[in-house]
Amino acid sequence: MQAFEYFQPKTVREAVQALHKHPKAMVLAGGTDLLVRMKDRVNRPPAVVDVKRLPRSDDLSYAGKTGLHIGAAVSMRQVELSSVAQSRFGAIAQGATFVGSIQIRNRATVIGNVCNAAPSADTAPGLIVHDAKVQIAGPKGRRTMTVEDFMKGPGKNDLKRGEFVLGIQVPAPKPRTGSAYVRHTPREAMDIAVVGVGASVTLSPKGICTAAGICLGAVAPVPLRATKAESILVGQKLTPGKIAQAALVASDEARPITDVRATAGFRREMVRVLTERMIKAASRAATPTRSRRAA
Amino acid sequence: MPNPSLNSVGKRVGRLNGPDIVTGRTLYADDIQLQEMLHGRVLRSPHAHALIRSIDTRKARKLPGVVDVITAEETDGLSILARKEVRYQGDKVAVVVAENPDIALDAVELIEVDYQVLGSATDPFEGIAPNAPVAVRGAKNEDVRDENGKRYRNVAARDEIVQGDVDAAFAKADAVVENIYRAPYWHQTYMEPNSCTAQAQPGGRVTLWTSCQGSFNIRSAVADALKIGEGRLRVVPLEMGGGFGAKNRLFCEAHAVFASIRTGRPVKILINREEEFLDGHPAPGCWVRLKTAARKDGSITAVEGRILWDGGIGGRNGNLARLVGPYNVPNIRLEGFGVRTNKPTPGAYRAPGAPQTAMARESNIDALAHKLGIDPIDIRLKNAVRKGDRTSGGVTLPHDWLANTIKAAAKEARWGKTGLKKNQGMGIACGDWQNGSGPTNAFIALSEDGSVQVLTGQVDITGLHTVMAQIVAEVLTVPVGKVTVQLGDTDKVPYTSLSAGSKAAYSAGTAARKAAEGARERLLQEAADILEAAPADLELKGGKVSVIGLPSRSVTVADVASSAMDSNDGPVTGQWIVGKIPTYPSYSVNIATVEVDPGTGRVHLLDLVAAQDVGRALNPMLVEGQIQGGATQSIAYGMMEGMIYDEEGRVRNANLLDYAIPTAPDMPDIRTVLVEEGCEHGPYGAKGVGEPPIIPGAAAVANAIYDAVGVRVTELPMTPERVVAALDQARED
Numbered sequence A: 001m002q003a004f005e006y007f008q009p010k011t012v013r014e015a016v017q018a019l020h021k022h023p024k025a026m027v028l029a030g031g032t033d034l035l036v037r038m039k040d041r042v043n044r045p046p047a048v049v050d051v052k053r054l055p056r057s058d059d060l061s062y063a064g065k066t067g068l069h070i071g072a073a074v075s076m077r078q079v080e081l082s083s084v085a086q087s088r089f090g091a092i093a094q095g096a097t098f099v100g101s102i103q104i105r106n107r108a109t110v111i112g113n114v115c116n117a118a119p120s121a122d123t124a125p126g127l128i129v130h131d132a133k134v135q136i137a138g139p140k141g142r143r144t145m146t147v148e149d150f151m152k153g154p155g156k157n158d159l160k161r162g163e164f165v166l167g168i169q170v171p172a173p174k175p176r177t178g179s180a181y182v183r184h185t186p187r188e189a190m191d192i193a194v195v196g197v198g199a200s201v202t203l204s205p206k207g208i209c210t211a212a213g214i215c216l217g218a219v220a221p222v223p224l225r226a227t228k229a230e231s232i233l234v235g236q237k238l239t240p241g242k243i244a245q246a247a248l249v250a251s252d253e254a255r256p257i258t259d260v261r262a263t264a265g266f267r268r269e270m271v272r273v274l275t276e277r278m279i280k281a282a283s284r285a286a287t288p289t290r291s292r293r294a295a
Numbered sequence B: 001m002p003n004p005s006l007n008s009v010g011k012r013v014g015r016l017n018g019p020d021i022v023t024g025r026t027l028y029a030d031d032i033q034l035q036e037m038l039h040g041r042v043l044r045s046p047h048a049h050a051l052i053r054s055i056d057t058r059k060a061r062k063l064p065g066v067v068d069v070i071t072a073e074e075t076d077g078l079s080i081l082a083r084k085e086v087r088y089q090g091d092k093v094a095v096v097v098a099e100n101p102d103i104a105l106d107a108v109e110l111i112e113v114d115y116q117v118l119g120s121a122t123d124p125f126e127g128i129a130p131n132a133p134v135a136v137r138g139a140k141n142e143d144v145r146d147e148n149g150k151r152y153r154n155v156a157a158r159d160e161i162v163q164g165d166v167d168a169a170f171a172k173a174d175a176v177v178e179n180i181y182r183a184p185y186w187h188q189t190y191m192e193p194n195s196c197t198a199q200a201q202p203g204g205r206v207t208l209w210t211s212c213q214g215s216f217n218i219r220s221a222v223a224d225a226l227k228i229g230e231g232r233l234r235v236v237p238l239e240m241g242g243g244f245g246a247k248n249r250l251f252c253e254a255h256a257v258f259a260s261i262r263t264g265r266p267v268k269i270l271i272n273r274e275e276e277f278l279d280g281h282p283a284p285g286c287w288v289r290l291k292t293a294a295r296k297d298g299s300i301t302a303v304e305g306r307i308l309w310d311g312g313i314g315g316r317n318g319n320l321a322r323l324v325g326p327y328n329v330p331n332i333r334l335e336g337f338g339v340r341t342n343k344p345t346p347g348a349y350r351a352p353g354a355p356q357t358a359m360a361r362e363s364n365i366d367a368l369a370h371k372l373g374i375d376p377i378d379i380r381l382k383n384a385v386r387k388g389d390r391t392s393g394g395v396t397l398p399h400d401w402l403a404n405t406i407k408a409a410a411k412e413a414r415w416g417k418t419g420l421k422k423n424q425g426m427g428i429a430c431g432d433w434q435n436g437s438g439p440t441n442a443f444i445a446l447s448e449d450g451s452v453q454v455l456t457g458q459v460d461i462t463g464l465h466t467v468m469a470q471i472v473a474e475v476l477t478v479p480v481g482k483v484t485v486q487l488g489d490t491d492k493v494p495y496t497s498l499s500a501g502s503k504a505a506y507s508a509g510t511a512a513r514k515a516a517e518g519a520r521e522r523l524l525q526e527a528a529d530i531l532e533a534a535p536a537d538l539e540l541k542g543g544k545v546s547v548i549g550l551p552s553r554s555v556t557v558a559d560v561a562s563s564a565m566d567s568n569d570g571p572v573t574g575q576w577i578v579g580k581i582p583t584y585p586s587y588s589v590n591i592a593t594v595e596v597d598p599g600t601g602r603v604h605l606l607d608l609v610a611a612q613d614v615g616r617a618l619n620p621m622l623v624e625g626q627i628q629g630g631a632t633q634s635i636a637y638g639m640m641e642g643m644i645y646d647e648e649g650r651v652r653n654a655n656l657l658d659y660a661i662p663t664a665p666d667m668p669d670i671r672t673v674l675v676e677e678g679c680e681h682g683p684y685g686a687k688g689v690g691e692p693p694i695i696p697g698a699a700a701v702a703n704a705i706y707d708a709v710g711v712r713v714t715e716l717p718m719t720p721e722r723v724v725a726a727l728d729q730a731r732e733d
């Protein structure tokens, strides 16, 4: 690794200043992406700005009005173990749980995962189906945008010079909403998604789907929202036939490539299989326990 | 089955160096730090095959901190660096020697090489086509022709086995199975990438510290590469972070020695994981067409086929008889090619060539069993080599070792008695392996306090030194904790062979036993003087020598050792040099239980029973560890491992992210069964146990997948994508 200057700002202002002053500086959270790349000489930043000492950076909290707040230093492990994340944001918690190993999850942050903008980022589909927004701080002040728009392509995000991500806000889900995430990998752990699928559904008291989110990982340059498949579900009862139809449409919407992990054709097939499974899992999670027992 | 009359041998003794290893105290090759030490880094070919038009090192040489840049031109006719032609991605082009590794890496990037890219061959099947690109220019190849009389390309070696009347046997067969199997290059993926440090001494000798499986082997190889006498080199082997056969051979040792001689300073070369993949010594892949015939009663009557070994630039061939395996087959027609490809020449990986061939052989036998409606266990018992049969290794078997191992595995797995659910299945496969032997040695000396020092040249790769300590403790009737085993370098001990070929414990264990018996004799002789009795009237028991029938007239081993220091014959010692010892085959049988997810093609290994005929387990815990480790590697080859090459012949997964090896959650708790029927020549009846465990796992999984979902996957690794493809194919058929 080459030598670099290290900053550990205590305020947002200091962080913005440090980033602005060193145009090629890189932000450091858990370092599980960045340090690996620096050791491999893929990234050679002259300066590194650590965001873990910023106020509220390790805050993971939930409020009925504003929803879930995830600070810049919140680890995957925190989210994985958070009961509110597990119960209300299943797809996000499950996504966090898939990442690496326990050691990695103790270091890796959710925001680092999003900023790193890998198409296979395991927390991205969950965040996107839950309409999460990133809060950005920069020389011109603050701004917010959806995670979906923020991720621009492999390794590319919407940050401009001097900007960094302060937090992620996930709106509180409507009643009877459930979500789930799964990925396909050749091995059980320490792998990268060949395909990842996050799904969320909101049901009416009568079991009609009133809102649906489907987001596909690793089958496009960015985590891809399968909007046509979503629209097949909305206004419908989620019968096995409808779910299978939506899954088939989702596999059409995917834009996979062939690489060392899988062929495009196999990825498309996995989108179909996993989307079907995740819609079912999300609707099970959306069904209140009582009525599920009755059914 | 511990032998009750033994105190140390056969016991579950933890590795004596285990605590140091797991607490990070053990010294590994890369821990060697010397004054004024320089660091070497290698510039490697980015192309699978190219001609070098020119190399410009000027910028690299000018970089502050760079001490030397070595290209072929600087090596005076040696062939340690590519001169005109690079033959695989990762082929060494230049070595930079600098004050620190970062400067060396920066300088490597500053070297400019002008390449003229050539066509490459990375697949053995495509590589032999008469119009395939030539893999290595000017290399001598065999003149082998296809059915149209056209000469095959890149065939470096060819062999055949022809026996009986194959055509008649196929004509008369009740069932015939023919399949094509493929297996990729397979890396040993030990934890410790190779590191070596060379230090040229003022007198002209050079000391080399390296992570290796045999110091003398490395010494010969460096001497050959640099055209110097072996006596100029002292090779110091260190504790190893795994080798599995790869560290039988050189990585950058010759380059470090050469650079140290040139610069007059110590030079360390550490290679990284990517370099391990590009320029290590992985196991070869292969392409196999195999046809097997059987009669109604399950007896296998004929085997016919061809194997193309993916032989790297050396065009290495493999052992053809393994396609027949441990079965009696009367009619055989097999042909094997060693095909030159644009990859590093493959090396050994635990039972070299056996897992690949077992995949083909055991899959075919399984398919025959299903066709004939015979139980896969019964068909193997029917054809297994038995007592009195002569093996392909030329041994007449004294026992039904294989059949007994199959039965032991079936019993432990409750074959045929478990309630399997939908998409679950069980599969069996067998393997055989004959271990090697010597030369090796053991030198024993007793200290005044009764502790025992053992010196050997045999590198400890999987607990050998612990086993040697157990054996010495057994013979001298002292606690294992009183024995220490030291590894001697090439200046301290006579020529010792590799720790490979399942021979270390077999041979060095024999040396330890004989050396200890020598020491025991000396001990009794000395005690006889002290106790004023004839040596024949003495017994050694529990660390004491006493007069038989008079336990009060006794003296401790420590007292004898201590008084011997002043005696006419001197200290109590013993030594033994092993040349060769006769060896026997041993057998391993795996039974895998899997569940297949037909949607994703994911295969979950639910259970694995691994039975092995081990002769006698000198240390059951270590033997079980060997079996579990070997089985895991085989399963991994079966399910996920393999090097992937692109059209330009470049490795696409030269890292441990894209080259998948299993994690703990991928493996069940492997259930081992030790079949202990003894073996005439091994120490205390032991056989070599290191290699057999890696043979049958992949094939057992293949057969279990068939049992679960009725499709046969014939290409390794059997990835989810291949399983799904096979299921799709079956649906279409």
Ligand SMILES: Cc1cc2nc3c(=O)[nH]c(=O)nc-3n(C[C@H](O)[C@H](O)[C@H](O)COP(=O)(O)OP(=O)(O)OC[C@H]3O[C@@H](n4cnc5c(N)ncnc54)[C@H](O)[C@@H]3O)c2cc1C
Pocket (backbone or CB within 6 Å): A026, A027, A028, A029, A030, A031, A032, A033, A034, A035, A036, A051, A072, A098, A099, A100, A101, A104, A107, A108, A109, A110, A111, A112, A113, A114, A115, A116, A120, A121, A122, A123, A159, A163, A164, A165, A166, A190, A191, A192, A193
């Ligand atoms: C062994 C291993 C296994 C892994 N397994 C998985 C896996 O299963 N699934 C998966 O999705 N990923 C996996 N990863 C990748 C990585 O762990 C995740 O992407 C992780 O979430 C990154 O978070 P981090 O805090 O470590 O990020 P860092 O490495 O610190 O940063 C990642 C990138 O984001 C930028 N960045 C970080 N924080 C901010 C911020 N607040 N504002 C602006 N930019 C920022 C950095 O500059 C850098 O470019 C694995 C990595 C390793 C080493």
